[in-house]
Amino acid sequence: MKRGIVIFILLAAAALALPAAAQLGEPPRLNVEIPGVDLTKTVREGRHITVPFLAQYVAGVYRFLIAIVGVLAAAMMMVGGFQYLTAGGGADRAKLGREKIANAIIGLLLALGSYVILYTINPDLVTFEGLKIEATERETIPDAAGEEEADFAADGPAKPICNTHEACKALCAQPPDKRPKSAPGIPDTSQLQVIKTGTGVKNSRGIRASPAVVEAMIRVSGIASRDGHIVYVSSGHRPLQKQIQLACDKYDQGLENHIPRYVSWPGGSNHGSGNAVDVWLEKDGKNLTVIDSKTQGNSEYADGADKLAQIMTEAGFKRYSKEIWHFEIGTASSCRCQHPRCPFPPKWCTIEEQIKEEALMAPMLP
Secondary structure, three states, X not given: OHHHHHHHHHHHHHHHOOEEOOOOOOOOEEOOOOOOOOOOOOEEEOOEEEEXXXXXXXXXXXXXXXXXXXXXXXXXXXXXXXXXXXXXOOHHHHHHHHHHHHHHHHHHHHHHHHHHHHHHHOHHHHOOOOEEEEOOOOOOOOOOOOOOOOOXXXXXXXXXXXXXXXXXXXXXXXXXXXXXXXXXXXXXXXXXXXXXXXXXXXXXXXXXXXXXXXXXXXXXXXXXXXXXXXXXXXXXXXXXHHHHHHHHHHHHOOOHHHOOOOOOOOOOOHHHHOOEEEEXXXXXXXXXXXXXXXXXXXXXXXXXXXXXXXXXXXXXXXXXXXXXXXXXXXXOOOOEEOXXXXXXXXXXXXXHHHHHHHHHHHHHOO
C-alpha cells in the first residue's frame, strides 16, 4: 500500500511538471520547475527539424527521480536503523529494522543500476536524442512582392491561352472543371516523368518534368554527390489548371495589374512546359541556398548560389538571372545565365536582354 502511495505521488509530480504548450520554435514552459531540466528550442538543419526538449525532459525527469529515490532510500535506512537500535532486545522489531535497511539498499542499487541494465538490454534505451522530423517541402511560386517578376516564356514552347484581361476573366468565370486542361506546348502531368531521387538529388514529392529535365537531373545527382552536396527539388511541371488558378486568384483579389508582371498569363510559363525546375542546395544538413525572393541575395548564400549554378550548368541547365533557384533546359528565354556568369545578388541581365524580355511581353499587355 505504501509503495503504491509513493508511486502515485511520483507520477502526480511528473504530470504536474509536464511542459505547457509553446509557440513553434520555442521550448515549452514547465508548469513546475524541475531541478536539472533545461529545455532548449527546436532547431532546423537543412530539411530536418530537431525537437530536443522531449529527450531533455525525459532525461531530466529520470535524473530527478533517481535523486528522489536516493533521498527516500536514505530516509528509510535511517528509520530502519532507528528501529534496530531501539529494539531493546525485541527480535521482531530488530528484524523489521534490518528488513527496511536491506530493502532501501536494494531499491537504491536497482535505481542506480537501472542505467546499466537498460544499456545492457539496448543502448538506444538510454540514448536521449532529440526527435528528428523531416520538414515538408513546399512549392514556392513567385508572387507579387514589389520586386519579383513572373516566370515568362514568350519565346519558349509554352504559349498563353489568354493574353488580355478580358479573355482571362472570361476563362476564370468558367467552372474549374470546364477550364482547359491542356494546350500546345503544355503537356499534361501524366505525359511527363518523375524526377528521379539519387545520391545527389532528392525529390520526395514525386515532382514531374520533361524527359530532358529528368535526364539532366540524373547528371545533377552525380555532379552534386561528388563533394557531398544534395540538390532538393521544390517545383517542376506546373499544370495548366494551376496556372489558370493563379491568375484567377489575382482577379478575385482585385490585383489584375499583377498579371503578367508577377503572375504569367495562363500557359505562358516554362514551368508549364515541364522544362523548368526550382531547387535548393544543401550540404551536411545545412541549407546553402533558399527559395525566397526577399533573402536570396543575402551574403550568406553567395557561395551556395555559385555552387548550385556550377552544378546545374555542368548538367546543361540555364539559370533565370533574377532567381538563384530557377533553372531551365531546352528553352530560349532571355535573361538566363550559366556559371560563372550568373549574377549575385540576382538581378536583371544586360540592358539589351531586359529590353528584349520586355519587348516580348509588350504585345501581350492589354
